[in-house]
Amino acid sequence: MMNFKYNNLRINSFKILCVCAMLCLTNCDTDETQEVAQLTNLVWQDEFSVEGAPDPTRWTYDLGDGTDQGIPGWGNNELQYYTDRPENVTIENGVMVLTAREESFMGSNYTSARITTQGLFEQRYGRFEARIRLPVGKGIWPAFWLLGNDCDQNAWPQCGEIDIMEYVGDRPTVVFGSVHGPGYNAGDSISKEYTLENDRFDEGFHIFGIEWGPDYINYYVDGDLYQTITPEITAEEALTFNAPANSGEWVFNGRPFYIIINMAVGGSLPGAPNAETEFPQSMYVDYVRVYN
Amino acid sequence: MKNIKLKKLGNAYILGLILILAYGCERDVTDDAVPxxxxxxxxxxxxxxxxxxxxxxxxxxxxxxxxxxxxxxxxxxxxxxxxxxxxxxxxxxxxxxxxxxxxxxxxxxxxxxxxxxxxxxxxxxxxxxxxxxxxxxxxxxxxxxxxxxxxxxxxxxxxxxxxxxxxxxxxxxxxxxxxxxxxxxxxxxxxxxxxxxxxxxxxxxxxxxxKLGTLGQPRPRIYNGEELVEEAFTGSTFQVNPLTYTANLPTGINTTVTAAPSYFVFESSSPSVASVNDLGEITVLGDGTTTVTATLANVLAEGSITITSEGAFPTAPTPTQPATNVLSVFSDAYTAEVIPNFTPNFGGSTTVTTVTSINGDEIANYTNNNFTGILWDDSPIDASAMQFMHVDVFVSDAATSVEFQIRDIGPNGMVETNIFTGQPEGDDADYRFTASGLTAGAWTQFEIPLAGNLATQRDNLGAIILVNGPDFILDNIYFYTN
Structure with a gap:
């Protein structure tokens, strides 16, 4: 999510596909015995059952256009200004509604919201899951993701990023899951798409999750496990040219991560909204749950 | 029947519940009578x-x-x-x-x-x-x-x-x-x-x-999603058009089709003001305001038409000139001097003219006019003793303007016009007046002087050429003197 370029996402995804195919061929046991989700001890949740602003004991906000954070456009040339106004984030009818609006606000042409559990809930390992109905339209870029809690000391991507679900609104049947770390980040992140058959992500709720433990992250949508990422994969896929000395290092065993849910407008990955993009656009989050 | 209803379940829980109930009620009946x-x-x-x-x-x-x-x-x-x-x-x-x-x-x-x-x-x-x-x-x-x-x-x-x-x-x-x-x-x-x-x-x-399952964001629309406002009178009709349906394809691209009226359910908010039938044909029945909307598969279509009806179509003001001072072409208040031809069929004319009677008063209704005329060239009127031509004009759009070219056809009794300039030729002469500044939904009276070239030649008036508009209604066309 930070400093994305994504120039070769497709190529990268293809490589992942090949790796996965190899894994399946060489390690059938893992594939056959793998449960989509094994962790069932619920340790943190928000069911969004209280109307109004998000629970301040669970959620905090990233505000503005990224300038204050030193990354204008949030590192991706995004167009929105994040606020904590109810117009951009509120809980109603048992779901949290994140809404992107087209309006002039503090020098930006769009507003939206980005909420996080930074400093409130952070955890190493576990099963992180959310049930979400996604928006639609060119230039709309929602995400449910995790960021290592020590990015202020170990600059991104060394602190690690786990993107549980990303989606661009002009591909309403596709989501993708990724990890970012040293030597595998931005346009070279390790990423895989999941395509919904005979349905769309903007027409109903779907469950997006990872199960994360020592040396593995499993990605699933609804009941389908579609990607397993391990240190072997990060090592194999990492850049070697102009790369840091620890290129490919698995950075997901050593630190807690916190949750981020946001909806960007425009930016390097989805491109700008076009004439057919309807505003406002909302993503609806039915729950976020974390299991050990 | 069962398959159809079950498929709808996925679309809307509330609808699904209703259908389940409906199915539950039906089941006893339909076990024997398979539809x-x-x-x-x-x-x-x-x-x-x-x-x-x-x-x-x-x-x-x-x-x-x-x-x-x-x-x-x-x-x-x-x-x-x-x-x-x-x-x-x-x-x-x-x-x-x-x-x-x-x-x-x-x-x-x-x-x-x-x-x-x-x-x-x-x-x-x-x-x-x-x-x-x-x-x-x-x-x-x-x-x-x-x-x-x-x-x-x-x-x-x-x-x-x-x-x-x-x-x-x-x-x-x-x-x-x-x-x-x-x-x-x-x-x-x-x-x-x-x-x-x-x-x-x-x-x-x-x-x-x-059954793709990957089509989303259904957007039925009427009138291209615009909210139209129209004024009308009892008897006016409107056709809800165009009727479209837009869906978002799995490629993220919107695709719009034109759909027949039977896919839509139309509704008039005040049926006593205007009714709308299954084909989207609106008929104005009385005075007041109504908004016609439509739904498709229970989704409200974007767009509407709001019609304000003044009730019965107003009749033009009754002329007050004494009949002895008038030579009439077209008016129920006076005996006509001539039998005017309202459909001269000029080449290139797009005009549709209908002479209709509302409450016993004849009016001439013009639509889509570029140019046409009212002709009585077989029996010209000697208007030497007259000073003005009177005409009442009704429009629905205040921006309408109509040019009247009052034509003297000369002793030879023929309408002679230069096909390139539109100007009178031979022994013809005319005076041209543009009626504008009209009031929508009301009659406007004009007293046009028989001036210009008619000041010295108006003993063989034989035609009134009508240019532009394009939609207007005329009544009480006559020449008079004070």
């Missing part, structure tokens, strides 16, 4: 036509330019999949057998149950990136009740899959019209139909109905 269902064959053309009439392809009317001889063929030298495809050769503009290619494919039986599908799909390629004027389904040469067409579909020169969304599949329980298309010669220069277009060829394959 008739029609076959739900999806395929239309794969390598051969599937379940179509013996004619297979039935052309649109040759009288309208459709070429029934040269355009349609099943070929085996080209196919997206399998062994054959349909080749359509779109004629050139000069083809003596007709320049349009178009027709329909019909189910050979009583019709198919298409309610389980959400799209018509097909593969196509063309010799050039020409535009298919329309493609769709529902035309059956009978009722055409559930027609759907996608207009102006640009084809590519590679085999490409195209999707025609079905606006409300539940309507299609017995549909005979399975496929339709219209193609015209390719307007390479994009300069409109002027004979320089060229013929082209395209191929169709794998034509079928499908």
């Amino acid at each position: 008739a269902t029609f076959n739900s064959t999806a395929d239309i053309f794969i390598d051969n036509p599937v379940g179509l009439t013996d004619e297979f392809f039935e052309s649109f009317d040759p009288a309208e330019g459709y070429n029934t001889d040269d355009t349609f063929e099943v070929v085996s030298d080209e196919a997206y999949e399998g062994t054959s495809s349909i080749r359509i050769d779109v004629p050139s503009p000069d083809n003596p057998n007709g320049f349009l290619a178009g027709g329909i494919f019909r189910d050979r039986g009583v019709g198919r149950d298409l309610s389980g599908y959400d799209a018509l799909t097909f593969w196509a390629k063309a010799t050039t990136t020409a535009t298919l004027a329309s493609v769709g389904f529902g035309a059956d040469f009978e009722e055409d009740k559930f027609t759907v067409v996608r207009n102006d579909l640009e084809l590519t020169t590679n085999w490409t899959k195209y999707i025609i969304p079905i606006p409300d599949p539940s309507k299609l329980e017995q549909e005979r019209g399975l496929f339709s298309y219209i193609a015209a010669p390719f307007d390479v220069l994009g300069d409109g139909p002027n004979g320089n277009e060229i013929g082209w060829t395209f191929w169709l394959d794998e034509i079928r109905f499908e």
Whole structure:
């Protein structure tokens, strides 16, 4: 999510596909015995059952256009200004509604919201899951993701990023899951798409999750496990040219991560909204749950 | 029945609940009486036509330019999949057998149950990136009740899959019209139909109905989503048009089709002001304000028309000039001097004129006027003793302006006009006056002086030429003196 370029996402995804195919061929046991989700001890949740602003004991906000954070456009040339106004984030009818609006606000042409559990809930390992109905339209870029809690000391991507679900609104049947770390980040992140058959992500709720433990992250949508990422994969896929000395290092065993849910407008990955993009656009989050 | 209802469950929980209840109630009855269902064959053309009439392809009317001889063929030298495809050769503009290619494919039986599908799909390629004027389904040469067409579909020169969304599949329980298309010669220069277009060829394959599940964001619209405001009178009629349905394809691109009125349910908020029938025809019945909206499959269509009716159409003010001071052309208040001809049929005129009587008062109703005239050249009026022409003008749009050219046709009794300048020629003379600054929904009275060239020549008045407008109503046309 930070400093994305994504120039070769497709190529990268293809490589992942090949790796996965190899894994399946060489390690059938893992594939056959793998449960989509094994962790069932619920340790943190928000069911969004209280109307109004998000629970301040669970959620905090990233505000503005990224300038204050030193990354204008949030590192991706995004167009929105994040606020904590109810117009951009509120809980109603048992779901949290994140809404992107087209309006002039503090020098930006769009507003939206980005909420996080930074400093409130952070955890190493576990099963992180959310049930979400996604928006639609060119230039709309929602995400449910995790960021290592020590990015202020170990600059991104060394602190690690786990993107549980990303989606661009002009591909309403596709989501993708990724990890970012040293030597595998931005346009070279390790990423895989999941395509919904005979349905769309903007027409109903779907469950997006990872199960994360020592040396593995499993990605699933609804009941389908579609990607397993391990240190072997990060090592194999990492850049070697102009790369840091620890290129490919698995950075997901050593630190807690916190949750981020946001909806960007425009930016390097989805491109700008076009004439057919309807505003406002909302993503609806039915729950976020974390299991050990 | 069961399948149809269960499929709806996924769409809306509340609706689903109602349907479950409805199903529960029905079940006792229908266990014995199984409702008739029609076959739900999806395929239309794969390598051969599937379940179509013996004619297979039935052309649109040759009288309208459709070429029934040269355009349609099943070929085996080209196919997206399998062994054959349909080749359509779109004629050139000069083809003596007709320049349009178009027709329909019909189910050979009583019709198919298409309610389980959400799209018509097909593969196509063309010799050039020409535009298919329309493609769709529902035309059956009978009722055409559930027609759907996608207009102006640009084809590519590679085999490409195209999707025609079905606006409300539940309507299609017995549909005979399975496929339709219209193609015209390719307007390479994009300069409109002027004979320089060229013929082209395209191929169709794998034509079928499908349940894609990947169509989303249904957007029915009336009046292109605009909220129209109209003034009207009792008896006025409106047609809700256009009627469209937009769906977002899995590619993220919106596709819009034009849908027949029968997919929509229309509603007038005040039925005593205006009624609307199943075909979207609105009839104004009384005074007041009403808004007509529509829904499609329980989704409110964007767009509306709000009609404010003044009630009965107002009659023009009754003239007050004494009859002895008047020479009348068209007025119920005076005996006419002449029998005016309201339809001179000037070449190039687009005007439609109707003389109608409302509450015993005759009025002349003009629509789409560019130029026309009121002629009585067989018995000219000597208006030497008259000073003015009176006319009452009614418009619905205050921006309307109409030019009156009062024409003296001279002793020879002929209307003589320069075809290049429109000016009177020979022994003719005229005076021109533009009526503007009109009030919408009301009569405006004009007293036009017999001035200009008529100041010295008005003893053979024989015509009033009417220019522009384009829509207006006239009453009480007469010459008078104070």
